[in-house]
Amino acid sequence: MRYKFLDLKQLNEPYMGVINEALRRVAESGRYVGGTEVERFESLLSAHCSTLSCDANTSRNQATQFHAVGVSNGLDALRLILKAWLAMGKLNPGDEVIVAANTYIASVLAIVDAGLRPVLAEPSPVTMNLDTSRLGEYLTERTRAVMPVHLYGRVCWDETLAKFVTDHNLLVIEDNAQAIGAEACCDGLFGSRRSGALGHAGAFSFYPTKNLGALGDAGAVVTPDEELARTVRALSNSGSDRRYHNILIGYNCRLDPIQAAVLNAKIGDLNEVNERRRMLARIYDAEITNPKVKLPLQGGKDNVWHQYVVTVDNRDDFRSYLAAAGVETDIHYAVPPHRQPCMEVIFAGKEFPLTDYLAARVVSLPISACTSESDARAIASIVNKF
Ligand SMILES: *Cc1c(COP(=O)(O)O)cnc(C)c1O
Secondary structure: OOEOOOOHHHHHHHHHHHHHHHHHHHHHHOOOOOOHHHHHHHHHHHHHHHEOOOOOOOHHHEOOOOEEEEEOOHHHHHHHHHHHHHHOOOOOOOOEEEEEOOOOHHHHHHHHHOOOEEEEEOEOOOOOOEOHHHHHHHOOOOEEEEEOEOHHHEOOOOHHHHHHHHHOOOEEEEEOOOOOOOEOOOOOOOOOOEOOOOOOEEEEEOOOOOOOOOOOOOEEEEEOOHHHHHHHHHHHEOOEEEOOEEOOOOOEOEOOHHHHHHHHHHHHHHHHHHHHHHHHHHHHHHHOOOOOEEOOOOOOOOEOOOOEEEEEOOHHHHHHHHHHOOEOOEOOOOOOHHHOHHHOOOOOOOOOHHHHHHHHHEEEEOOOOOOOHHHHHHHHHHHHOO
């Protein structure tokens, strides 16, 4: 028996009918940049962020109105938010942004690319997200923003973080590439509890492997700030606010309408996709009992399980054992940003022992739509025999 980590073709198989239909609509529309598919996706995403799913009947159900701007990918979403804040005078070159040291490198790339300074913060070994109790250690006179990364699908948001950013008047840019659909346990700054809508701006990625995946690159920016939304939209569209009128030194980072059409065909299933991942996580939680394998903190609404990440001391042996038993695994991420060749200079002399500790031990088990309940039980029992 073979247990695949991820098979994108298989993942999209159930959507082939609606996807083909969507692709045809775009092809026959004659409108290949912008247009109704992009607009529809933006309004679906902003509705998703402005509403709470779990408390359908409470007065809190309608949060602030959030604006969504479709863009080219998740890294560009992060870059555009930061560059828009620079253009708006809310950030200045050289300002510091606190970000988790164990994130995927794109979070840090965006900060560096915008001419800002990334200040890496150690994760909590329990949540594997920013250790919010230690944020004060990273605060300097130049700190202007915090970038919570909802790593592996778990929301990085609590009262400590909310108080920290409010007390120090910091901007919050969420890297929500991995956690679309997750809900925080307490209110964000603008009333929504949805990940990506907790702070001043959220960056989304729809890279094919994400919980909501396109058939190529795609991303979005979500914000309650209308001026920021307008600036991001202009920056992503050659810096123009209307045809042939360029107010900013911009880029071409628009969301492709073909990808928007695919996302429109899939977004309705997002809750179901996330619930399935939660169910698989619960199976692993309950059935993996091997003391050599440390399980992730259990999750509720706050986790959409983009990855199910265990920690194991002798990782290589563990992975070879699993491979021999037919279980594919992956590592997120073996080389943290501060150890990447392109960032050696930036972080020279800095040490992140917890980040290094985790990078040497994390292993991701299969948790996608390609994994069935019985697969998860079988994988758990194979893990237990290691
Ligand atoms: C995927 C990802 C990104 C980048 O998204 P792309 O669409 O691939 O550019 C950024 N941050 C995190 C945490 C990610 O997982």
